[in-house]
Amino acid sequence: MTIKVLDAVVVAQIAAGEVVERPASVVKELVENALDAGATQITVEIRGSGTGLIRVADNGSGIPAGEVELAFERHATSKVSTPDDLNSISTLGFRGEALASIAAVAEADLLTCAAGEAMGTHLSLKDGQLAAKNGQARSQGTTVTVRNLFRSVPARLKFLKSVPTENSHTANVVSRYALAFPEVAFSLFLEGKPTLRTPGSGQLIAGVIEVYGIEIAKEMLEIKDSEDQWDSGQSIKVSGLVGTPAVSRTSRNYISFFVNRRWITSRQLTWAVEEAYHGLLMQDKHPVAVININLPPSEVDANVHPTKTEVKFVNEGAVFGAVQKAVRRTVLQQTPIPKIEDVAAAYKAAPAERPAFWTGNELTGTINRMPAAAQSEPRILPILRVLGQAVQNYIVAEGNDGLYIIDQHAAHERIRYEQVKEQRTRNKIEVQGLLEAATFEVTLPQAATLKSRLKDLAEFGFNLEAFGERTYLVRAVPAILNGRDWPAALREMLDGLASGDKTDWMERLVMSMACHSAVRAGQALSVDEMRELVRQLEETAMPRTCPHGRPTVLHLSLNQLSKEFGRT
Numbered sequence: 001m002t003i004k005v006l007d008a009v010v011v012a013q014i015a016a017g018e019v020v021e022r023p024a025s026v027v028k029e030l031v032e033n034a035l036d037a038g039a040t041q042i043t044v045e046i047r048g049s050g051t052g053l054i055r056v057a058d059n060g061s062g063i064p065a066g067e068v069e070l071a072f073e074r075h076a077t078s079k080v081s082t083p084d085d086l087n088s089i090s091t092l093g094f095r096g097e098a099l100a101s102i103a104a105v106a107e108a109d110l111l112t113c114a115a116g117e118a119m120g121t122h123l124s125l126k127d128g129q130l131a132a133k134n135g136q137a138r139s140q141g142t143t144v145t146v147r148n149l150f151r152s153v154p155a156r157l158k159f160l161k162s163v164p165t166e167n168s169h170t171a172n173v174v175s176r177y178a179l180a181f182p183e184v185a186f187s188l189f190l191e192g193k194p195t196l197r198t199p200g201s202g203q204l205i206a207g208v209i210e211v212y213g214i215e216i217a218k219e220m221l222e223i224k225d226s227e228d229q230w231d232s233g234q235s236i237k238v239s240g241l242v243g244t245p246a247v248s249r250t251s252r253n254y255i256s257f258f259v260n261r262r263w264i265t266s267r268q269l270t271w272a273v274e275e276a277y278h279g280l281l282m283q284d285k286h287p288v289a290v291i292n293i294n295l296p297p298s299e300v301d302a303n304v305h306p307t308k309t310e311v312k313f314v315n316e317g318a319v320f321g322a323v324q325k326a327v328r329r330t331v332l333q334q335t336p337i338p339k340i341e342d343v344a345a346a347y348k349a350a351p352a353e354r355p356a357f358w359t360g361n362e363l364t365g366t367i368n369r370m371p372a373a374a375q376s377e378p379r380i381l382p383i384l385r386v387l388g389q390a391v392q393n394y395i396v397a398e399g400n401d402g403l404y405i406i407d408q409h410a411a412h413e414r415i416r417y418e419q420v421k422e423q424r425t426r427n428k429i430e431v432q433g434l435l436e437a438a439t440f441e442v443t444l445p446q447a448a449t450l451k452s453r454l455k456d457l458a459e460f461g462f463n464l465e466a467f468g469e470r471t472y473l474v475r476a477v478p479a480i481l482n483g484r485d486w487p488a489a490l491r492e493m494l495d496g497l498a499s500g501d502k503t504d505w506m507e508r509l510v511m512s513m514a515c516h517s518a519v520r521a522g523q524a525l526s527v528d529e530m531r532e533l534v535r536q537l538e539e540t541a542m543p544r545t546c547p548h549g550r551p552t553v554l555h556l557s558l559n560q561l562s563k564e565f566g567r568t
């Protein structure tokens, strides 16, 4: 083939591909434009999964009649003019290519009326070319209608997924922006059905109720007073809502980040948030979080990708640190002891019904409702008096406000976990030499891993010596594991490494050590032993949950007792 310059239509379609990947990308660009125009009401309508029709209407500034055609030109924007402006972007749009891209791969219709203009302007584009223009009545604001998306680009059309999946992507975009802009009233209609409506009250929690439902909203904690000052004099503010450990999801999709109100995705920030929940959530569970990060525009570069969903921070470490600190503090300060009435209520209530649009595969996740209490409950334990042991599993105790039931294994796990961590920090792990060296067999891949970890293991009290290719001689073990199933603890740690689990392996080891050194369920305890266990639990930093995030204590309040016995 000879080299030739592509014609304008093909060029436009190629460029459009970077911005418009699927119907949800069109929705994202149009919603961002409406928000940039200062709209307080935005209505999104979708038919035929967005390949039939996408319509976004707003009550924003509108486009002056004289500029309407320019809006569809590539690199035409009212938001940036000098190179310097790019260093401090405060609008969601700035590349001036969304409308041009959309018009290159669909039929586009625009009806707009700017403030102070008596008449609106209507514009119709086909194949990126102006097809009609006339005056039309409209109140201030803009409506963009996009029809037959990708009809001229069959390759793209072929890659689209099922109607529910495409619609769930769209719902996802609208939901995120509804969370980012609680002062804006959003309405979303999917295939004629009202699917999301936010009040625009300015209250983030109101948005969370509409987007995630009341069950999750009840469990959200507010990030309070979190402003970090940097040496440079700049400051970063982290705000928003984070879920208690009682509400977790099986996917990471319920973690949202908004940087100067732009919805972004970031693996590092997600990781920072998950780390903040460390030891509070069960494995493979993820928190719910809506996190706003505000910092000087000069500290962020949003011009990383045409879709603007990723940003670069000048001072990455400081941003991740600030987010992690704010989330951790919020969760620890406000995580309450679960109450029995809440457990009962949780189980009585039918499973929370999700809005119809949460059907896309990556959006489904079950609410893992562990019990949790009113937010006023302190996270520390009250002084408890042990009454006895039930089914050789639970310690029953009395406190100033009713009964407390403690899971002996979970509670002891928490105690051990903190003990090991503390001893490790002080470099004072208690070691027990074995009278007779024991052998520990591993698989070949495990042997390789183990070899690289021998020194670290020694610091935890495991003295291992290679003895042939797949065998190790064990001469000493951590004292708390003496006489216990320490090979299981070692093996769990190795399995974790082999399965590619990213959790810090030391953390895993500490958790395994805690688990295998803790009293078992089914073990009879004397009153003295139980008292000692409760006393030690009271002294831990986080007595409420075991290291895996399960509760250690349930509370049956005096109130609840009177109610159940009909005394009130």
Ligand code: ADP
Binding pocket: 029, 033, 034, 037, 058, 060, 061, 062, 063, 071, 072, 076, 077, 078, 079, 092, 093, 094, 095, 096, 097, 098, 099, 100, 141, 142
């Ligand atoms: P960008 O948002 O990057 O500037 P777009 O192609 O999305 O580029 O939009 C081009 C221009 O059209 C915007 O800069 C803005 O002036 C105008 N515009 C687009 N949508 C709207 C809207 N809903 N309300 C007011 N002005 C709009």
Ligand code: MG
Binding pocket: 029, 032, 033, 092, 093, 094, 096, 098, 099
């Ligand atoms: Mg735009």
